[in-house]
Amino acid sequence: MSTAPGTPPLTSRDDGERGDACPGALRLHAADDGALARVRVPGGVLTVRQAEALAEAARRLGDGVLHLTSRGNVQLRGLAGGDACGTELAALLDAAGLLPSYAHERVRNVVASPLSGLDGRQGTADVRPWLTRLDALLCGSATAAALSGRFLFALDDGRGDVASLGADVTVRATEDGRHARVSVGTSAEALRVPYEDAPLAALTAAETFVEAARAQGGRVWRVAELPLSPDALVQTVAGRLPHAQVGTTDPLLVLTEGPAPGPHRGALSVHAPFGRLSPAQWRELTTVAEEAGEAGSGELRLTPWRGVVVPVPGVSGERAEALLARLAATGLVTDPASPWPGVSACVGRPGCAKSLADVRADAERSLAWDVPLLPVHWSGCERRCGHPPGDRTDVVAAGDGTYRVSVVRDGKATPVTPISPTP
Numbered sequence: 001m002s003t004a005p006g007t008p009p010l011t012s013r014d015d016g017e018r019g020d021a022c023p024g025a026l027r028l029h030a031a032d033d034g035a036l037a038r039v040r041v042p043g044g045v046l047t048v049r050q051a052e053a054l055a056e057a058a059r060r061l062g063d064g065v066l067h068l069t070s071r072g073n074v075q076l077r078g079l080a081g082g083d084a085c086g087t088e089l090a091a092l093l094d095a096a097g098l099l100p101s102y103a104h105e106r107v108r109n110v111v112a113s114p115l116s117g118l119d120g121r122q123g124t125a126d127v128r129p130w131l132t133r134l135d136a137l138l139c140g141s142a143t144a145a146a147l148s149g150r151f152l153f154a155l156d157d158g159r160g161d162v163a164s165l166g167a168d169v170t171v172r173a174t175e176d177g178r179h180a181r182v183s184v185g186t187s188a189e190a191l192r193v194p195y196e197d198a199p200l201a202a203l204t205a206a207e208t209f210v211e212a213a214r215a216q217g218g219r220v221w222r223v224a225e226l227p228l229s230p231d232a233l234v235q236t237v238a239g240r241l242p243h244a245q246v247g248t249t250d251p252l253l254v255l256t257e258g259p260a261p262g263p264h265r266g267a268l269s270v271h272a273p274f275g276r277l278s279p280a281q282w283r284e285l286t287t288v289a290e291e292a293g294e295a296g297s298g299e300l301r302l303t304p305w306r307g308v309v310v311p312v313p314g315v316s317g318e319r320a321e322a323l324l325a326r327l328a329a330t331g332l333v334t335d336p337a338s339p340w341p342g343v344s345a346c347v348g349r350p351g352c353a354k355s356l357a358d359v360r361a362d363a364e365r366s367l368a369w370d371v372p373l374l375p376v377h378w379s380g381c382e383r384r385c386g387h388p389p390g391d392r393t394d395v396v397a398a399g400d401g402t403y404r405v406s407v408v409r410d411g412k413a414t415p416v417t418p419i420s421p422t423p
């Protein structure tokens with residue numbers, strides 16, 4: 001049940017210059033293909049019932065498609081907007097447990113290692129208890145309700161996957177699995193806390209950020225925007241926790257990709273091109289999840305790499321192949337060698353009026369080209385919505401049928417030869 005009654009849903013144009021107008025489930029965004037709602041899914045974890053509720057919301061109120069974001073959240077597009085639509089959407093989500101606190105619905109931005117606890121010792125600890133506890137702490141904190149819709153938590157089980165996503169607060173399991181290292185933004189220092197204290201440490205870091213942002217007069221949405229060293233935040237947080245030690249953030253392995261499509265120990269992984277999941281694809285995913293779970297315990301895990309992991313205990317061999325074949329038959333990517341996971345694109349035309357091209361059509365044509373070494377992100381304009389963090393190839397529409405291309409390494413863009421993908 002929600003902890004606060006919903007205020008009337010808002011519909012607004014995004015304006016990052018004026019304020020944090022990040023869309024939510026209760027704050028709809030007016031896009032050119034209708035209103036858009038962004039539903040936060042902490043850790044990307046959905047029960048089958050919640051997955052079905054999202055599909056129902058998309059079918060009844062939107063364009064029928066579920067759109068995955070680069071944070072493992074779900075967007076509903078093509079909504080009618082207005083009070084009636086917003087109220088019906090809120091009721092649907094609330095009934096499925098997807099709005100545990102109306103006041104916090106936009107701040108539950110948490111990514112978590114998708115295969116944690118499923119594939120043995122690839123990670124050193126299971127982050128699921130952290131995820132449950134952090135979400136509860138967030139929803140119980142009046143201070144955390146003031147976080148922006150852009151502030152991000154990452155819960156990494158030690159393998160280094162979500163640690164690469166540039167979160168504001170990153171919690172990473174240590175090698176022995178009994179502690180966590182908590183870093184803030186790009187801090188050179190990190191807190192070392194016992195495993196069970198990690199969620200409280202993450203919340204304390206977020207609350208400390210809110211106080212620091214307020215001291216700057218507000219309008220600071222992410223740690224990197226603070227005119228303060230993140231190490232100063234780490235020191236403040238350490239003083240507020242009973243068992244925290246401060247140390248340096250030794251260089252650790254980070255991965256730049258999520259789970260490859262295909263079978264994994266204890267799970268199946270698929271990629272959804274451009275994060276679009278049709279009703280048929282979603283239905284097959286939920287059916288497989290339901291069949292795999294015992295007594296209604298099936299779940300889906302949406303990944304920040306626009307994929308879905310379905311936990312299937314003990315899956316391997318012919319059973320894995322048969323289940324993957326069912327998912328592939330709907331158009332989901334199940335081949336580990338597919339180039340699709342390396343390609344992303346903003347919504348482009350016709351969904352966004354700012355777009356100078358139908359970037360998704362052009363990006364799809366590019367799949368036939370040589371496989372690039374870096375992830376490639378296609379954008380309809382200079383805003384580069386939804387680009388992956390870290391090193392990448394940026395492809396931005398120029399408006400004359402060509403694209404400007406640059407290679408981004410360590411935040412520095414180097415232009416290379418423009419391209420013209422249209423035949």
Ligand code: SF4
Pocket residue numbers: 346347348352353354355356379380381382383384385
């Ligand atoms: S990057 Fe794409 S989605 Fe974002 S504003 Fe530009 S055209 Fe629109």
